[in-house]
Amino acid sequence: MTFHSLIKKLLNKPDSSRNVAKKRLQFALVYDKLEVRDDMLEDLQQDLVEVITRYFEIDRDALSLDIQRMEGSSALILNTPILAAKHRKEGGARAHA
Amino acid sequence: MDGKIIVVTSGKGGVGKTTVTASVGAALAKQGKRVAVLDMDIGLRNLDVVMGLENRIVFNVVDVIQGRCKLRQAALKDRRIDNLYLIPASQSDEKSVIKPQNMTWLCNKLRREYDFALLDCPAGIEQGFKNAIEAADEAIVVCTPEVSSVRDADRVIGLLYARSITPRLIVNRIVPQLVEKGDMLSHADVVDVLSIDLLGLVEMDDAVVVSSNTGNPLVQQKESRAGMAFNRIAMRLDGHPDLPVEDPMAGRSFWQKVGKKLGRKNRTAKR
Numbered sequence A: 001m002t003f004h005s006l007i008k009k010l011l012n013k014p015d016s017s018r019n020v021a022k023k024r025l026q027f028a029l030v031y032d033k034l035e036v037r038d039d040m041l042e043d044l045q046q047d048l049v050e051v052i053t054r055y056f057e058i059d060r061d062a063l064s065l066d067i068q069r070m071e072g073s074s075a076l077i078l079n080t081p082i083l084a085a086k087h088r089k090e091g092g093a094r095a096h097a
Numbered sequence B: 001m002d003g004k005i006i007v008v009t010s011g012k013g014g015v016g017k018t019t020v021t022a023s024v025g026a027a028l029a030k031q032g033k034r035v036a037v038l039d040m041d042i043g044l045r046n047l048d049v050v051m052g053l054e055n056r057i058v059f060n061v062v063d064v065i066q067g068r069c070k071l072r073q074a075a076l077k078d079r080r081i082d083n084l085y086l087i088p089a090s091q092s093d094e095k096s097v098i099k100p101q102n103m104t105w106l107c108n109k110l111r112r113e114y115d116f117a118l119l120d121c122p123a124g125i126e127q128g129f130k131n132a133i134e135a136a137d138e139a140i141v142v143c144t145p146e147v148s149s150v151r152d153a154d155r156v157i158g159l160l161y162a163r164s165i166t167p168r169l170i171v172n173r174i175v176p177q178l179v180e181k182g183d184m185l186s187h188a189d190v191v192d193v194l195s196i197d198l199l200g201l202v203e204m205d206d207a208v209v210v211s212s213n214t215g216n217p218l219v220q221q222k223e224s225r226a227g228m229a230f231n232r233i234a235m236r237l238d239g240h241p242d243l244p245v246e247d248p249m250a251g252r253s254f255w256q257k258v259g260k261k262l263g264r265k266n267r268t269a270k271r
Ligand SMILES: Nc1ncnc2c1ncn2[C@@H]1O[C@H](COP(=O)(O)OP(=O)(O)OP(=O)(O)O)[C@@H](O)[C@H]1O
Pocket: B010, B012, B013, B014, B015, B016, B017, B018, B019, B020, B041, B046, B122, B123, B172, B173, B174, B202, B203, B204, B205, B206, B208, B209, B212, B226
């Protein structure tokens, strides 16, 4: 670090509105990218049901799929009651899916 | 000819797309290129008044697309700068009269006639934006050093990448004194957040307002820092891709200010 850039660093106060703006911006961009379109969630639900029903009998109407947002991160929460496990033949469930 | 189609876009309105289109177009023409600037803000035309050509409009871009006139008939020749042509927007139509496939056709025609065609995109990311980026080869994203503008730029950059266009950035309306005081995002902050290539930096400059009042080209005003910045941007687009981007803070640095206080004459940084 040159002396000049050190001076610059010292002059750049962490609580300046410039630095506040940068932090807010960085958060906003992360947050924006976590946003999910409704129709994408519906498509995902359909695809998931298709996969799960290869292995389990489930109550489709009771299944719920949600995005839970927390500060700075998001989680995908799937919740479904299982009615019964399907008995898989040798060679796996894929064969008759 | 095998010209390049460059779309100028921003997401957020009022950040300088039209100013950039007019000035970079004029600067490229001054460098000897054959240039068309197109106003794609259908229904809200602006580029014509910024360029001082509003009284000469006969045909517009919608007329070209609907076959009511030839491309050359709609292209207004600028009388002050050779090789610069404006194709105005229509003031009475809706954006939806233009379909993406029309743009592919139009851009192919433009490539044959001009070295560069700059498309001034409307604000937003709806139909007008989609039309403007449909057949573009390159993109310039304009933003100002403000949170809302940079955030919108990020969104637009994502949409451009999704169409396999790698955009470059112009940060406009920089006020070096505010950056220095810690009250404005620096261009380095903006580039850091957006992580895209920088094409140029343009300061807040009264000459921009004066030029849009009179319709006289900004890039012909040698004393305008913004005008000179646009000339340098045009050089980067045409033949001098590695021309360094100069920091608007240069010439205002701590040591030079100290020098000034001590009565030493400041070297003015060449921009
Ligand atoms: N570097 C600058 N210095 C001073 N004023 C500027 C600068 N750049 C743009 N302006 C002014 O800001 C205003 C908006 O600029 P401009 O019309 O180019 O933005 P725009 O992105 O095309 O807007 P819109 O989204 O409405 O089409 C104008 O009044 C213009 O003169």
